[in-house]
Amino acid sequence: MKDFYRRSPHLVCYWWRNKLVLENYASRSRVSAAPLTCEILHFFDRWRTVQELLKRYSHFSPASLRCAVRALVRLSLLERSRAPRDAHADAFALWKEWSPAASFLHFSTKDAHAPIEPEDSLRELRQRARIEPMPPPAKSYPRARKFHLPPPQRSGEFPSVLLARRTWRQFSGGSLSLEKLATLLGLSFGVQSWLHVRGIGSVALKTSPSGGARHPIEAYVLALRVNGLPSGLYHYAAATHVLELLRRGASSAQVVRYLNGQWWFGRVAVVVLMTAVFARTRWKYPRRAPIASS
Ligand SMILES: Cc1cc2nc3c(=O)[nH]c(=O)nc-3n(C[C@H](O)[C@H](O)[C@H](O)COP(=O)(O)O)c2cc1C
Structure with missing residues (x-):
């Protein structure tokens, strides 16, 4: 049975410094590439065979094109028709109308960073504060005319609940x-x-x-x-x-x-x-x- 290939629907490309970057935000695969790679990916905008690619780019050696296709599949920039169905395909289908802008932001940033101990985190932040002071936690317009407000009502059940609220980490x-x-x-x-x-x-x-x-x-x-x-x-x-x-x-x-x-x-x-x-x-x-x- 013949293998068919198609460009992944989850690709974005951009320049980072002087490099062209191709990124699959679904698989988190990111590579820098020569502009010719975009042309090959563009060619595979529907299911096509390697033979069709060889015919279209007859001025390149078949071995180099085959090698490029293998690399693009490995990097998940190209999909292979005989590959097992992606278990997340349905989830990504839901994002179709929000793609690529929202999908790119969501899928490339959604997972939390490696866990960090509170002490290490504080040490890191203290170091950062020496180089880049923390932004002021509250804002004020010093030259604006000021209207002093009466103090907020603090008594009653609802204000008490709000005033007592704290994030609790001891159980x-x-x-x-x-x-x-x-x-x-x-x-x-x-x-x-x-x-x-x-x-x-x-x-x-x-x-x-x-x-x-x-x-x-x-x-x-x-x-x-x-x-x-x-x-x-x-x-x-x-x-x-x-x-x-x-x-x-x-x-x-x-x-x-x-x-x-x-x-x-x-x-x-x-x-x-x-x-x-x-x-x-x-x-x-x-x-x-x-x-x-x-
Ligand atoms: C969106 C959101 C995410 C938070 N995530 C965490 C968390 O992962 N771990 C944690 O210990 N506290 C978490 N917090 C609690 C904050 O650290 C806490 O609200 C903040 O330190 C202020 O303390 P307070 O809630 O007692 O006023 C989170 C709070 C919010 C609003």
Whole structure:
């Protein structure tokens, strides 16, 4: 059976300093190349054989062209018809209308950097501050006319909650009650009511606002110690306020792995993980980048 080749749909090219760079943002492959490479990639804008390439570029030696095709396949700049189907192809298909600008930004920057110990991070930042001082954390227009405001109201239940809020990184290792988890999930992610839009369908309304009422965020619960709930990975069904068990069992090691090595979260009772169903946002905003996805 013949092999056919086609340019990967996830390519961008740009100049970096004096080099032409070809990058596949899906496979994270990045190479500098001669401009002729672009011509070869352009030739493969539909499934074609190496024989067709040899015919088109008969002034080059067949061996050098074959070698170039092999290299382009290895670097994932060219796809091969007989290669196993990319498991992520469907996910990338969702990004079609946002490509290449948003896809390039998202896929080439989405993964966190290697985990770093807080002490190392502080040392690094102190070194940086000596060379490049930290930008001021608040802004002011000294010459502008000033209108002094009355102090904010600090009493009452809601102000108390806001004023007491802090990021917490120490955990007792104890359990969480199912009632508390249910309240947290219900009030943060649960659908409170439905808006019926004629000719379109039902739109969810929650306690949080969402661009275009798309509410793309889905919550997953990794339960380690919740009274009355077997440990495991659950999906929170926002419409029905139900936890759907996806996988039994959960461990501290799993938490630390999910959080990119942040060991200080190892003793938590529960982790709520958020993902986004981009299709919801894209359906309404095919031209707007996924920055609107919240
Ligand atoms: C989008 C976002 C991501 C964060 N990621 C982490 C994180 O990965 N690990 C962590 O320990 N804290 C994380 N934090 C917490 C911040 O470090 C914390 O908000 C900041 O230090 C200020 O402290 P405060 O929340 O007590 O006011 C994150 C906060 C936000 C808003």
